[in-house]
Amino acid sequence: MLAGILRRVARRLLASIPALFGVVVVTFVLMRVLPGDPAVFFSSGPSAGKEEIEELRRSMGLDKPIPVQLVRYLGEVATGNLGRSMTTGQPVVLDMTRRLPASLELTCTALFIALMFSVPLGVAAALRPGTPVDHIVRMLCTLGVCVPTFVSGLLLIYAFYYLLGWAPDPTGRIDIFAAAPPDITGFFLIDFALKGDWEGWWAAFSQLLLPACTMALFVLAPLARMTRASMLAVLGSDFIRTAHAMGLSRIRIIVAYALRNALLPVLTITGIVFSTMLGANVLVEKVFSWPGVASYALDALLASDYAPVQAFVLLMAMIFVLVNVTIDVLYGIADPRVSVS
């Protein structure tokens, strides 16, 4: 059974390689047809003349025709070299390895918080459709999805940091005066826990809470609505009626029979939500000075800094593939009739 799953996972991953290749090529070409010349942008010093711009273009390899650049780039990607960022001056791989854990930690926490609230809310709404409970849930979801994340983020900062002073200052992953944990996994919560530094863990956690809540608010709606819809469908089906007729306890019917069957579409949506969050949380990262990959890519895009943008898109594509495969495996666990292939 396990070997079968692994084999299928491997096959799925192999099959995704052409798609990834396509993503690399399309991004590469797209970046170069966008208006804006990075050589001009980055040689903006007060004495940068034509020659200096040409020189920079040469050193960035942009003086060659695009096909030549593409072949060279593909060769470098194959050897794991994603180029150097002009915006930070560091190799892109180094930037990514430092920033991806920050984004993942934020996204996972936000997703966890969102699921903690949306599934119970969705179930509650489904159990009493049309009642005030249902309306309140609907209102909450609409609010969450209507308010842009930068607005809710700034509001939360204003309330909890500026007015009340409960939250630490919303700048980055840890208090600037405190020490960062040893770099083990890059996830601060895990690293602090491994080190046994619970004071540090709490500091990192309280820093994480506001941005994670901001993001969770935004994705509450799709998750809760999907849970509600799918629960309603399942609750109306024959086997639930039978279970009721058999006199099973209400809790057992809802959790063991209805919810388990209703979770499949929620899982699918969760996968999509996770991938979108990782790329789309740029506003949250900006508002909270979170050193993540999305704000990194946006800065690079505005500056026509090719290498980081290309690397970011490639990274997102890879994560998308991985998330999809994971969701498929989880499907199999939730519903044994579904096979990974």
Added chain:
Amino acid sequence: MKRRVLLQGAAGAAFLAGGTWPASAQTRAETLRYVTGATINTLDTTMPGATREAFGLSMNVYDRLFSFGRKKVGENWAFDPDTIRGELAKSYSISPDSKVITITLRPDATWHDGSPVTAEDVKWSLDRHVTAKSLAAPQFTTGSLTKADQFKIVDPQTVTVTLDKPDRLALANLCVCYAIMINSKLAKKHATADDPWATEWMKTNTAASGAYIIESHKPGESTVLRRNEKWVGGAGGALPSFKRIIIQTVPEPATRANLIERGDADLAIDLAASDLPTIEKSAKSKVVSIPQTNGFTHVSMNTQMAPFDNLKVRQAVAMALPYEDMFKAAIFGRGTKLYGGTWATVPPDASFPQAIPNKTDLAKAKALLAEAGHPNGFSTTFAFTAGQTATAEPMAALIKESLGKIGIQVEIQKKPDAEFNTLESEKKMPFFTDGATAWLPYTYYFFYLYFTRDQRWNFASFKSKKMEDLTLEARYQTDKAKYEEGCKQMIELFNAETPLIMLWQPNHDAVMAKSVDGYTYQFYRQADFRDLKRV
């Protein structure tokens, strides 16, 4: 929450078990936390692509041979390009023909690694600036510093700089951000055959002697500096007041404003203008507003492109701009006006930028437009960069409305920064707004940089033989009266030809905790931590 309270409350306590602060920890009061929206992308400012933040860092970490002094402008401090003092240089003398500068080094100066600063290091650094492929080389040409053999070692403490002609900007060029002095023994260890000037290594490492030493550097997040206790380059040999500097990137301006207002951060210089009134009223923070004496915001017209190749069209536009409304709407009146001058053709003095005699007069503008052969106006585009939206957007709307009244139809184009810069450099925009600041704010240099030659900073693509001659003449002019006369002629020519329309010098607004004092406006528009103190 206990932790936070401790941090804020015990402003003095050397707190934080397991923190990064060393045993002899600096207190919060001795630490300056500076928040900025930008990123320090290189430690070697001479390399193409260096950001303004990188310049600011370099000034604090590296020494140059010389430094500009500072002067009071109203209540506040600004750099003074007319006084030049030694930084790594103890003293200097200039030969009677103004061609040889003899520089004596400070005998007690050391690099961060403890080794002494020698004439050999200085020669190597200067050689690097004129030889290596860097932005220092083109900058240094504006001071006639072009070849390595101009720099000679006399003895271990003395260097001479020899000029072909008495260039008035030679000394000033040794003060700018590119003119860093490098520990040559350290840098040479990391040089390779392909890279004899160690440019790769210096992007991420320093070989410096300046007031601060980099303790940690995470681009896009934070950079931590500690004071160099052996620094001797200060005015009067004084050490800077702050022992530790934390430079933190906080992209959101509203968050930066919150941090300052709450008293958690000490200094920010790039807040939104709309946040300033609130901060001025706040109990914990203050705003220091200093006119950017070396800068100007302008509306440029491409003098090589119809219809702006016609002088009368340019003059008509200059008379149709709603100056007062723009000044209020775009920068809330926080700046110095460069319009509404009270002279007609001959400027009162040789300073530049100064107020040009432009004022709104729609009737006259319409008449000029008719004379130019456009009685019914024409259509054009007006571009600005997305990075300047806050000021340029209201300005563009007002320009569109006002020019509409004399028949000129304006389409507003907001462009991403990289695209705007490309178009500007390729001279493809007919009509646009931008800002500029000159590192060396001498009248001759302004005209040389912004109104001569076919190069990027000639915004209006202005071509004038007379202007070229005047700037060339002024460059090597050693007679002060003759130099000033030439400068006045440049201003006169500029006013007569109207290649671009001067609007204002925006204020440099530095926002800081009430306890921070001594902020100085510098030509590179960044905070100089060496001047700051807590009172």
